[in-house]
Amino acid sequence: MKKEEVPQDKSHLEKANAKDLVYAVDENGNYTTALSTGWQPKSIALDNAILEIEERTAAAKARYLKNESSPIEYYMELHKMDIPILASYMGMWQWRVKRHLKPSVFHKLSAKTLQKYAEVFEISIEQLKRIDD
Amino acid sequence: MIDTLPINFSHKQSAHCENGVVSNLMRHKGFEVSEPMIFGIGSGLLFSYLPFIKVNYAPVFTYRVLPGLVFSRFAKRVGIKVKREKFSNPIKAQARLDENLKNKNPVGLQVGVYNLIYFPDEYRFHFNAHNLVVYGKKDNQYLISDPVMENVTALTEKQMEKVRFAKGAFAPKGHIYYPTAFPEKLDLESAIVKGIKQTCRDMTAPVPIVGVKAIRWVAKNIRKWPKKIGAKKTNHYLGQIVRMQEEIGTGGGGFRYIYAAFLQEAAGIIKNENLKEFSSEMTEIGDLWRDFALDASRIYKNRSGESDGYNKIADQLNTIANREEDFFKRLKKTV
Numbered sequence: 001m002k003k004e005e006v007p008q009d010k011s012h013l014e015k016a017n018a019k020d021l022v023y024a025v026d027e028n029g030n031y032t033t034a035l036s037t038g039w040q041p042k043s044i045a046l047d048n049a050i051l052e053i054e055e056r057t058a059a060a061k062a063r064y065l066k067n068e069s070s071p072i073e074y075y076m077e078l079h080k081m082d083i084p085i086l087a088s089y090m091g092m093w094q095w096r097v098k099r100h101l102k103p104s105v106f107h108k109l110s111a112k113t114l115q116k117y118a119e120v121f122e123i124s125i126e127q128l129k130r131i132d133d
Numbered sequence: 134m135i136d137t138l139p140i141n142f143s144h145k146q147s148a149h150c151e152n153g154v155v156s157n158l159m160r161h162k163g164f165e166v167s168e169p170m171i172f173g174i175g176s177g178l179l180f181s182y183l184p185f186i187k188v189n190y191a192p193v194f195t196y197r198v199l200p201g202l203v204f205s206r207f208a209k210r211v212g213i214k215v216k217r218e219k220f221s222n223p224i225k226a227q228a229r230l231d232e233n234l235k236n237k238n239p240v241g242l243q244v245g246v247y248n249l250i251y252f253p254d255e256y257r258f259h260f261n262a263h264n265l266v267v268y269g270k271k272d273n274q275y276l277i278s279d280p281v282m283e284n285v286t287a288l289t290e291k292q293m294e295k296v297r298f299a300k301g302a303f304a305p306k307g308h309i310y311y312p313t314a315f316p317e318k319l320d321l322e323s324a325i326v327k328g329i330k331q332t333c334r335d336m337t338a339p340v341p342i343v344g345v346k347a348i349r350w351v352a353k354n355i356r357k358w359p360k361k362i363g364a365k366k367t368n369h370y371l372g373q374i375v376r377m378q379e380e381i382g383t384g385g386g387g388f389r390y391i392y393a394a395f396l397q398e399a400a401g402i403i404k405n406e407n408l409k410e411f412s413s414e415m416t417e418i419g420d421l422w423r424d425f426a427l428d429a430s431r432i433y434k435n436r437s438g439e440s441d442g443y444n445k446i447a448d449q450l451n452t453i454a455n456r457e458e459d460f461f462k463r464l465k466k467t468v
Contacts, residue, residue: 001385001420012255019283020382021148023169023390025416031169031394033148033384035283041430042379045372048436049189050255052369080247082190085259088300 001025003034011038012046053080061131070106071131072097075121089120140237142268144278144285148384148391149197150264152177153280154241155204157266158312161239164319173395174210174321174328175203178388179335180457182347184354188302189258191373194351196387198335200243200262200303204310206331210324214314219306223294226307230267230275230293233311239268239278243308245299251279251286260381261303267293281382325399326468332392333465336457345458352450355443367443368433375426375433386419393419407467411460418456425449 003024013019019035026032057077063069076086087094099105100113111125118128142161147153152168152175159166172178176198183193197203208215220226233240245261246252269276274287288296297307336344351374358367378387384394393415400408425446432440 001390001416001423006385012253016251016253017283018253018281021146021281022385023148023394024385029413031390031397031412036385039379041375041426044430044434045375046255046380048369048372048433049376051436052190080258085301088304 003027003032006034006036007039008036009038009040009043011043013038053077064131067103070101070103071128072106072117073101074131075117075123075128079121086120090116140234140239140268142239142266142276142278145280146283147280147382149177149382149388150280151200151203152391154264154266155207157278157280158239158241162312162315164315166319167394167398169391169395170321170398171207172203172388172391173332173399174324175205175207176328176331176335177203178332178392179343180345180347180387181343182351183342184350189373191370194374194377196378196383200264204241206328207324208312210327211319211321212316213312213319215310216313217308217310219308221306223298223307226297226309227290227294230309231270233309234267234270238311239266240309240311241266242297243305243310244296245301245305246296247299248292248295249279250288250292251282259299259301261299261301261305322403325403329399329464329468333461336461337465345454345461348450348454348457352447352454355447355450359439359443364439365437368436368438371429371433371446375429378422379426386422389415389419389422403468405467411464411467414460418453418460421449421453421456425453 001022001024003026006022006024014037019037021033022036023031024034057074060069060074060077064071064074076082081089083094083097087097090097100109100117114125114128118125121128143157145153145157145160147156147168149168149172152171155171156166156168159171179196179198181193181195186193204215207213218229220229230240230242242265243261244263244265245259246263247257247259249257249263265277265279267275268278274289275293277286277288279286297305299305338344339346341347341350355367355371358370379385384391393412396408396412396415400406400412428442428446428449432442432446
């Protein structure tokens with residue numbers, strides 16, 4: 001990549017006033033560094049990944065409203081987690097966390113377990129038990 | 134908690150966090166070593182495909198070696214001693230960090246990105262192998278030199294504990310590290326040769342999950358995915374490949390440009406003019422990776438749409454694999 005070809009596309013970096021550092025060659029063929037505001041191919045990939053998470057979160061909410069899933073699934077998706085990550089934060093086996101996604105099991109959870117989930121998601125137990133619109 | 138006097142620490146932005154932390158810590162100790170030099174000596178370049186491990190609901194693709202390896206190999210090859218500590222207790226972890234700062238010793242830290250508040254929201258994923266330097270403490274705030282940021286920043290004690298004790302894959306467990314002993318003069322010449330040889334070996338290894346064989350495996354799978362898992366998932370996987378190649382501080386082209394910069398710098402140090410040729414060849418290979426990313430993005434721009442472009446980008450990957458195989462076979466013979 002030549003230094004003058006370093007892309008300066010719009011990206012989410014702008015909000016944080018951040019830029020990417022990339023390596024490129026100058027007019028004499030010597031390597032140097034340059035700052036880039038972003039590059040469209042990767043912005044699209046990132047935007048798609050975010051859309052994916054938003055869809056998963058919306059689907060989890062829909063399942064909660066149909067009583068097919070506990071709010072834990074929704075909060076897990078909201079925090080960009082999956083079962084292995086959430087289990088790791090909870091210090092539990094994955095199969096236990098997976099069970100807690102069932103509404104019937106969720107309703108029987110101890111106050112202590114609920115408290116732990118609430119702490120991981122940084123919300124109150126009250127908030128954990130429902131999903132705000 | 135008492136403030137510690139600020140350490141006079143010079144922050145320099147880098148493409149990748151681990152190289153940057155090492156380069157900045159080395160400069161603090163009076164050794165000027167560039168990011169590409171650290172990456173090259175530490176044999177950071179790789180390609181690996183782990184289809185059986187899923188992250189963000191996609192297989193793992195990586196363009197570099199495992200976190201931490203670059204520094205440990207670099208240290209071993211140039212003769213530096215590194216102290217590393219992990220903790221199970223956050224209070225002890227903080228005490229040890231504060232103790233180092235009091236002794237005016239800036240330290241490298243492994244942290245999780247998800248709670249790194251100074252990152253834009255969109256970049257905050259559960260990725261636990263980020264690295265930064267803490268160089269002081271003021272008003273109960275840790276002073277941070279994060280190599281991927283243009284300027285220094287800060288975190289509160291609470292925020293610091295969260296990122297140091299992030300959970301999930303590669304959980305940092307409060308990991309801190311810093312160099313403790315240095316040779317009188319860094320022996321870069323032999324370190325460069327060792328670093329290059331290992332990368333040549335890794336890239337041409339006779340196993341399917343690393344090096345050029347892994348690139349070919351991905352190419353083969355890209356042709357099959359649309360039928361096997363559907364366009365939507367295929368496009369999600371392609372997006373993941375491009376993000377690993379371009380997003381996570383690779384300096385562009387999946388670390389290939391940083392490696393080309395390393396070869397150019399190394400040519401002068403080990404007095405091998407051939408390496409300059411290899412450097413410009415590696416730049417061309419980096420450009421091929423960029424072309425691949427651009428064409429892949431044309432496919433996944435439309436998330437669920439079918440495309441006839443899959444075979445084309447698979448062909449591009451095969452071309453890259455052939456170029457890299459030939460490249461590393463010849464590079465091995467020249468050093």
